[in-house]
Amino acid sequence: MAIIVDENTKLIVQGITGKEGRFHTKLMLDYGTKIVAGVTPGKGGTDVFGIPVYDSVEEAKNAHPEANTSIIFVPARFAADAVYEAIDAGIKTIVVITEHIPVHDAMKFVNYGKSKGVTIIGPNCPGVITPGKAKVGIMPGHIFTPGHVGIVSRSGTLTYEIAYAMTKAGIGQSTAVGIGGDPVIGTSFIEALQMFEEDPETEAIVMVGEIGGDMEERAAKMIEEGKITKPAVAFIAGRTAPPGKRMGHAGAIIMMGTGTAEGKIKALESVGVKVAKTPMEIPDLLKQVLKK
Amino acid sequence: MAIIVDENTKLIVQGITGKEGRFHTKLMLDYGTKIVAGVTPGKGGTDVFGIPVYDSVEEAKNAHPEANTSIIFVPARFAADAVYEAIDAGIKTIVVITEHIPVHDAMKFVNYGKSKGVTIIGPNCPGVITPGKAKVGIMPGHIFTPGHVGIVSRSGTLTYEIAYAMTKAGIGQSTAVGIGGDPVIGTSFIEALQMFEEDPETEAIVMVGEIGGDMEERAAKMIEEGKITKPAVAFIAGRTAPPGKRMGHAGAIIMMGTGTAEGKIKALESVGVKVAKTPMEIPDLLKQVLKK
Amino acid sequence: MKLFEFEAKEILKKHGVKVPRSVLLEKGEKNPLEKIKAAGLEPPIVVKSQVLVAGRGKAGGIKIAKTWEEAEKLIAELFEKPIKGLKPRYLLIEEAIPHEKELYASIIIDRSERKPVILASQFGGMDIEQIAKEKPESIVRMYVDPFLGLKAYQARKIGKMIGLKGKILNSFASFLIGLYDVFMEYDADLAESNPLAVTEDGVIPLDARLIIDDNSIYKHPDISERNLEDTGEYTEWEIKARKMGLAFVELDGDIGIIGNGAGLTMTTMDLVYLYGGKPANFLDIGGGASKELVKTAVKFLIDLPRTKKIFMNIFGGITRCDEVARGIVAALEELGGSPKPLVIRLSGTNEEEGRKILQENGIDAYTDPIEAVQKVVSL
């Protein structure tokens, strides 16, 4: 099972001939991800590491009807169009790596995707990995290991740090989802939590949050309402971030006094979620909740 | 039964305080139509012929939850907004009388209505009458009489002429639908035909067409494909209309050689539909097909 | 409302579409060549008569000048040359665009789908009717969701379907998105480029047409109203009628037609023809016509030179027969009786009262339209 991607994932890489697309195609192939086709308008007929390239997602999908997932490395100006193209071609899971996509563009394609029943991850995200099965993203594969703890995270490198600490402590991951650091993203914290709740292979969940927005507070509410019953632990970055300043991620900003780390930590602790003070504490907290 | 409107119709009149809205509210009330509310922004709290007026469809619907149908007399510039308002308030049948609505506006609200499962009649139409039960439109009620022949028409006065001839010949109508003379309308010829096909009270159908578009040709195709099995007769106006000129209706124009009366008549006759040479022949043709 | 080529191209340009470099000359321009030079253009240049009729090229309204002398001569010539009866007020002077191929692209609203539809063909230069006749399989159609708009990938797909690739394909896709944006923003009935030239650098519209929905003109204050005389769409009497607020179309027969409602009026024309007459016109007084409007309509048809007799077919629904009768009486009073025979059919709302008003003024009216039409044809 796992969530979003697994051994049944048949991937199309949009923007496969670009520098980033090519580089990560190689790394995903090395990891064992089943990539069936690449798309770059105007480059149809060529290939990248043996993967056939098409001019459009529709053509790729016609030639490889088993394709069910797409990862997008297309530059920001063309990324929204690439998402619509994938949706309209019937792709049901789309991972948008591209950063700097205008928020209005993301808002529109996320709404459109929802109306078509499509799962969009990102934009501006590291992607999704189900260790040992499929890596659809740019995370370093070797730091993850198969297991039963789901990770949902707003931050890339921080996820790697935590996953690595877990792996070293002998705690594997069912799936790790980097949902992205932009203000508007396709799959929110609580939607990813819901997926983990429904996944039989996931026994506990690590939530990696940061300042900005109210996704963590909403997650706490879901737990309070009994919608999430699996044990969860959390880490929230940005306790020392000043208000009104964007901390790297477009979405990481404390505005109008909301979105502080303190508020998020308080909300989570009030519903019984243990919040780690450092990323290194996560494995210990997980051992505590998994013991119960 | 009948189609679109009947004894269960509970009507909201949008634009009730305008000259036309007020006038036809009176005539519809006189006919026996159940009007539950009127709407004119800014005139909430007043009344028209005893019908309470509200500032919005939502308020009208809250006060009269039984309301299920709306008729729109709002001026062209504000009519599209009135349609969206009715759709969003949960009204499922909307009759748009207003003429001169920009085609792009109509295109958009018709698409939106379809996505919400709403039946829109018009714009630029005389409305719908189910004789003896409800009149939701501007047609003179007294020329219609209850019966079992459905009329679907692109033209107002011509419908009256035909209905009157039928009434005088003792042939009553199940429902008469004026679908409107604009290029883009909510319910097309073939959609109205389909409704009559499914209506147990309708035994035969009169199609009143005119030059422009290909709705009549599509109707012929439906009959050929066996989708319409009830006997149908037709009259097509505009045999003598020159190409490239709009004949009063925005939609009545022969363009690029398509949409001629000859083409439509030929298409209908080729699938066995009797096409009257004059409106006065319709009752005779009906008697022939009903006898069978 | 049809826009002039130069207006359509100006709008396209504002929406990021590359169009040929050009300069507009108005009739009476003192130093046309100076103005052209100042715009940075030099021969070969194209001199294009700005008239709103179709088939301008074939009618000699578009010429290429290879030298300044030729340009001067052609400019003088085209300002004076009527194209299908219309002399231009403007000439558009454009750089000549060397090109390999001509495409066709247009956008209209599809009535059945209720969506914008893009039509494209690799055979531009001839009109769409001709393409549809000679190369029907070359015409590519794509519907667009009006809320989502035309996506780049869709535009590329259309381009690929008409055989484009590489740089030309991308240029065509950008062009189509610009054309679509204009189509939607301006509530267009038609946005068209034909021919759309394929050059080494990409596509560029040699001609551009834009027809704006008359009902939406109020939304577009940047578009100036047409003089009806300039459109080439209307006869002299149609222009008169429009200025009087009458829905009137001139035909080539001699029996004047007045009806209420477009369908009934067309049917009245058809009946006249069916019984051996020839209608002179279409004139719809619409629903709920006032006495004044009826009077205006009757007088107008009596004035219309081509009418020998007049047939008025009224079925009163919203329109009240008494009001119509009063209008007829008023018209005849002003004229001191009708110089042309007038046959009237009056039926429906307030029929009796209307008939009475007519009778009091010595005018008969039929109830049955067939009897009435037989009468008018026989006169």
Next chain:
Amino acid sequence: MKLFEFEAKEILKKHGVKVPRSVLLEKGEKNPLEKIKAAGLEPPIVVKSQVLVAGRGKAGGIKIAKTWEEAEKLIAELFEKPIKGLKPRYLLIEEAIPHEKELYASIIIDRSERKPVILASQFGGMDIEQIAKEKPESIVRMYVDPFLGLKAYQARKIGKMIGLKGKILNSFASFLIGLYDVFMEYDADLAESNPLAVTEDGVIPLDARLIIDDNSIYKHPDISERNLEDTGEYTEWEIKARKMGLAFVELDGDIGIIGNGAGLTMTTMDLVYLYGGKPANFLDIGGGASKELVKTAVKFLIDLPRTKKIFMNIFGGITRCDEVARGIVAALEELGGSPKPLVIRLSGTNEEEGRKILQENGIDAYTDPIEAVQKVVSL
């Protein structure tokens, strides 16, 4: 990117929103009063300092002149008066608008709903945080479907919910639709009017704010880039950093922070604080940083006066530890050794190689971030 008030109002005006009559004065204007008279304005007029900081009014940046003498004096005064440290380049001179009431209206994108949300309150004039605190029940929210847009009936509903009616309600609805159109067309993060004045004739924005999504600026060639110095958002060193392409935020501590990835960098700040230190900044070198970028970042933090020591926390994912090490070595070579203590944690991709490069140059690196942070705090 924040727009100046006069830019925001200019855009609103183009979209049919009525704004106060005004004239813009640039610093050095010779005859300001003449220019104001030429624009048809006369006292009482409002003189408004065009600076991009919040709380302009309270800081004395908005004044009313009742006479020409007063106007002259205030104009000279405000051009020289720094508002929160910024002197204006422009003053906006507006007609004074007598009004009965001040409203609040804004549009932002709601992250959870992923839709534009309209916020309105009948208590304008104070900022939204204050309204949220003092009159939370007065704030009305409405989500808008981004494909369908804001309908007039929805705009009227919002107006009614904040207590408006009649002519004022319709005027408010039109204003809101104009504001929404601008919000969508300009990819705005925020479109706001506060206060929005209620006059006898309708509503009119006394102030207007527009913040454009930085990632969408390329779509809007009509918007001119801000000088970072004019925005009031950045410190001197933040401006330097942005010009060098560094994602840097200045804080008030003394331990310089470099991390890769925003989350990890924030976490590094948090760890420093947790172990008793005070971070001097946030500096994220992002994913896959090059040797050059690392070098630039290290040198920048050494230059930054407020740092006493520097902590670099790298977890190599896409970022390669060897590349980072090379960047550090290059920086120190250029500087001839670090004048400030540098503590490095290096883990992940190519960790061994990176560590080796550092060791060859006599630099130690930690594997464990906790040990590293304890070290840097203890120095």
